Amino acid sequence: MLHHKLHESPQSWTNLHSRLADYYKKLRDDLELSTEQARYNVIWTNFTVEAFYHALCQAPHKLMDTAISEAYALIDTLNVNDCISSMVKTLSHTP
Numbered sequence: 001m002l003h004h005k006l007h008e009s010p011q012s013w014t015n016l017h018s019r020l021a022d023y024y025k026k027l028r029d030d031l032e033l034s035t036e037q038a039r040y041n042v043i044w045t046n047f048t049v050e051a052f053y054h055a056l057c058q059a060p061h062k063l064m065d066t067a068i069s070e071a072y073a074l075i076d077t078l079n080v081n082d083c084i085s086s087m088v089k090t091l092s093h094t095p
Contacts, residue, residue, distance in 0.1 A: 024051035
């Protein structure tokens with residue numbers, strides 16, 4: 001459905017991914033975990049990766065530098081193997 005939106009209405013695509021990125025950031029932030037707690041929390045990791053993915057889909061050409069910075073921060077915060085695995089799975093769905 002999302003891929004159809006991209007071709008049907010690029011602005012709707014951007015708006016939808018913006019809202020989804022904000023949604024997942026809110027879910028993550030509402031967990032109110034410390035950095036140490038977040039490091040081992042699979043739910044926090046999943047919300048962070050989803051927010052990352054949707055922000056990147058929203059405007060990949062504008063957000064690539066930010067996306068790379070966030071990826072490094074995420075890797076630094078999390079268990080590296082879990083982080084890389086989650087990001088690869090999520091980004092493999094990127095159009």
